[in-house]
Amino acid sequence: MTDAALRPSLLPELELHAPTSIEELTNLVAGGCHPIGGATDVLLSAAHTGNPRRLALTAHVPELTTFAVGPANVTIGGAVTLGQLIRSADFISSVPALAEGAHNVGSTQLRNSATLVGNLCTASPAGDTIPGQFVQGAVVEVAGPSGSRRSVPVRDFTVAPGRTSLGKGEVVTSVRVERCGRLDGSAYRRFTERNAIDLAFASVAARVWLEADGETVKDVRLALGAVGPTVIDASAWAAALVGLCVTAERLDQISESAALGCAPISDHRCSADYRRQLVRVLVAETIELAVDRAHTSNAAGEGQS
Amino acid sequence: MNTPSAQFEIVVNGVAHHVSSGWHSRRLLDLLRSELGLVGTKEGCSEGDCGACTVLLDGEPVVSCLTLCAMVGSRTVTTVEGLNSDHLERFAAGCERTGGVQCGFCTPGFAVMSSWLVDGGTETGDDSDAKLLEGNICRCTGYQQLAEVISSLRTISEDPTGAAP
Numbered sequence: 001m002t003d004a005a006l007r008p009s010l011l012p013e014l015e016l017h018a019p020t021s022i023e024e025l026t027n028l029v030a031g032g033c034h035p036i037g038g039a040t041d042v043l044l045s046a047a048h049t050g051n052p053r054r055l056a057l058t059a060h061v062p063e064l065t066t067f068a069v070g071p072a073n074v075t076i077g078g079a080v081t082l083g084q085l086i087r088s089a090d091f092i093s094s095v096p097a098l099a100e101g102a103h104n105v106g107s108t109q110l111r112n113s114a115t116l117v118g119n120l121c122t123a124s125p126a127g128d129t130i131p132g133q134f135v136q137g138a139v140v141e142v143a144g145p146s147g148s149r150r151s152v153p154v155r156d157f158t159v160a161p162g163r164t165s166l167g168k169g170e171v172v173t174s175v176r177v178e179r180c181g182r183l184d185g186s187a188y189r190r191f192t193e194r195n196a197i198d199l200a201f202a203s204v205a206a207r208v209w210l211e212a213d214g215e216t217v218k219d220v221r222l223a224l225g226a227v228g229p230t231v232i233d234a235s236a237w238a239a240a241l242v243g244l245c246v247t248a249e250r251l252d253q254i255s256e257s258a259a260l261g262c263a264p265i266s267d268h269r270c271s272a273d274y275r276r277q278l279v280r281v282l283v284a285e286t287i288e289l290a291v292d293r294a295h296t297s298n299a300a301g302e303g304q305s
Numbered sequence: 306m307n308t309p310s311a312q313f314e315i316v317v318n319g320v321a322h323h324v325s326s327g328w329h330s331r332r333l334l335d336l337l338r339s340e341l342g343l344v345g346t347k348e349g350c351s352e353g354d355c356g357a358c359t360v361l362l363d364g365e366p367v368v369s370c371l372t373l374c375a376m377v378g379s380r381t382v383t384t385v386e387g388l389n390s391d392h393l394e395r396f397a398a399g400c401e402r403t404g405g406v407q408c409g410f411c412t413p414g415f416a417v418m419s420s421w422l423v424d425g426g427t428e429t430g431d432d433s434d435a436k437l438l439e440g441n442i443c444r445c446t447g448y449q450q451l452a453e454v455i456s457s458l459r460t461i462s463e464d465p466t467g468a469a470p
Contacts (some may be wrong), residue, residue, distance in 0.1 A: 010351060016330035016375055040353055040371050047351070055330075057375060083365065086428050099429075107440020108418075108428060109368045110353055113376070196439035197354045 010047040017056040022063055022143050022173065028056040030145045030169025037079050038113030040106065041122045058115075063173055069094055070179075074136075077174045082111040082119070082129075094179040096293060097186035097205040098132035104188070105129060107196040117172045123158045124199065126226035130158065131205030132188050134223035134231055136177035145169040158230040183210040183218070185293025189286045190225070191278050193269075200226045201270050202278035204258075206238070208246075208290040217241040217291075222254075222283065227262035227275050234258050238287070246291050248284075255283040315377060317341060318387025324374075333377060334358045334369035337384055345385035345413045349442075356441035359414040360384050366421050368440070385413040388420045395461060396420075399454030407445030414441050419455045423462045 017033060019025040029035055034052035036042050037059070046052060058064045058079040066077035069090040076085065082102045085091050092099040098116075105111060105119055105128045119129045120140070138154035144167065152165060154175070159165050166172070180186055190203035203225035209218040222238040225231050237257040241250055264275035311326040317337065328336050337343045337360070346369055349357035353371040360369045361383040385393075396416050400406040405415075418426075418441055422434060434452055443451065 011332065014330040014373070016373065018375060038371075039373065039376070043371050043373075044352055059376065059378065083428065087430075089430070092429060103429065106353070107356065108437050109356060109359055109366045109440045110371070111428070112362070112365050112367045113372060195436075197442070 011043065012046060012050050012053050014046065015054045017054075018060050019056055020060045020062075022061055022171075023147065025056055025058065025061055025171055026143055026145045026169050029171055035078075035171050037115030037118040038081060038110070039118075040110050040114045041118065058171075066174060072179060074098075074177050074179060075174050076116050076177070078115065078117040078172050080115060080117070082106075082114050082116055083108075085116060086111065095132065095136045095177055095186065096180065097188040097207060097290075098129060098136050098177060100188035101129040101132035101203075101205065104190060104195075104200075110196075117175060120154070120157070120175065121164055121166070121172060123160075123162050123164050123230070125161055125228060125230055126199040126203065127158075127231070128188075128190065128200060128203065128225070130154070130231045131203055131223035131225045132186070133175060133177060134233055135186050135205045135207035135221040136180075137221075138175050138177045140172055141174045141176060142166065142170050143173045144171075155231075155233050160229055180207070180293075180297060182297055183212070183214065183294050184208075185290045185295070185297055187286050187289035187293060189282050189289070191282065199269070202226050202264070202275045202282060204279065204282040204286040206283070206286040206290040208241075208287060208294050210291070210294045214295060215245045217244060217246060220287070222258065222287070224258060224262050224279060224283075227264040227279055229263070232262055234261065234283075237261055238283075241287075246287065251284040251287060254287070255280045258283045313374075315374065315382065317343065317382040318384060319381075329373070329375040331374060332370060333360070333372040333374050333382070336374050337369060337382075343384050343386050347410055347413055349410065349414075354440075354442065355411070356414040356418070357411050359417045359441065361417060361421060364421070364424075364426075366418060366426070366440075383417075385416050388416060392420050392423065392458070395458055396454060399457055400450070403450035403453050405446055405450035405454050411441060411443045411445075415443070415451050419451075419458060422455055423458045 033054045033056040064078040067080045068075045133154045140152045140157045186207035188205045190200040192198045205223045207221040211218045220238045222234040259276040259279045264272040266272045312323045347357040349355035353368045358369045363380040
């Protein structure tokens with residue numbers, strides 16, 4: 001040791017495991033270990049609260065390192081970092097709402113460590129990648145002890161702030177999302193005062209499919225972040241657009257439904273009313289951007305029909 | 306991973322170090338500063354927000370305060386001490402010229418990021434320097450001076466003869 005140790009780390013003593021198979025990982029998790037990818041949230045929790053102290057790295061489990069942009073779906077393994085995702089031009093063009101969410105988590109440095117699955121499992125209502133997972137039809141693949149496997153739609157996965165539907169010993173192996181196809185566009189927008197070091201005050205992801213005429217809305221999905229205990233599936237409010245063209249008046253109507261229907265809290269970031277006003281603005285902006293991208297995907301003939 | 310007697314190898318600034326396996330579950334920042342004496346890497350917020358502890362892992366920036374040594378794996382570590390000396394001299398001169406340094410605590414983090422950026426570092430390929438530097442906080446000088454330094458270093462890097470206007 002040199003004299004350079006100016007102050008002790010705030011971290012408690014940690015017990016760290018490096019499993020190399022799903023079976024080993026789920027057994028460790030069943031025994032009380034916390035799985036970590038980038039650990040950017042978990043180490044803060046350990047420093048602030050003393051827990052968790054028993055950790056299991058996901059990085060050495062080969063199955064969890066999968067990142068594949070296929071013809072219809074994108075598969076993102078549990079250990080894949082946000083930096084890996086947004087360095088892929090295919091990823092950005094395939095799932096724009098999710099890519100924009102990933103690009104808004106933390107900073108460049110944090111995105112090189114933090115994982116998409118970690119952002120999901122932290123289950124913050126303000127998690128930047130979660131609204132995009134909603135609109136891209138994410139299915140969460142889960143492995144449990146004794147080799148059990150199940151698939152959970154993302155809207156059933158986050159159940160409360162910081163809580164997921166994972167059972168004892170279960171881990172997320174991957175998230176599978178639908179690629180946007182032809183006449184199909186998505187977008188994510190958020191508002192915060194300080195990028196990189198603060199969470200979204202409110203956020204919105206939208207996905208719009210257009211009919212062959214390039215104008216009429218065929219289907220729409222909408223998800224709201226940071227304005228409820230979990231990300232809110234607001235697609236039912238946006239369904240008023242289906243069968244119609246997007247006009248400013250109709251966007252106002254949907255924005256108003258979303259603003260009144262969401263369930264924001266007042267906290268140190270802003271008031272509930274301010275969040276509702278942000279939802280009004282962001283819903284219209286995000287749907288318009290998704291429509292623009294659906295147009296562009298048609299003109300470019302990208303994606304699959 | 307928790308075997309006390311074993312050692313593991315970690316390559317920092319091109320030098321292989323053999324350190325006790327107890328370091329696996331401790332922060333890279335502490336290893337660099339306390340064990341290896343590389344005190345250029347600063348501990349600021351300890352929470353991954355300020356970027357003062359930025360190092361490169363296989364050439365990509367991470368915060369060493371939220372990186373456990375085991376997470377480094379086989380990747381090589383580059384700290385501010387291991388940056389190209391010509392780059393460091395130009396960065397220092399640029400900071401002196403523009404007033405881009407006062408207390409100096411954030412400076413090593415910015416130096417590491419400047420090296421990464423000048424070497425072509427990017428995320429989506431379409432990011433501004435301001436976006437890529439969001440994870441580095443300076444409370445003295447503000448950011449315009451540092452952005453100017455990085456911009457001028459990039460010009461030098463693209464035209465090392467200095468022939469460009």
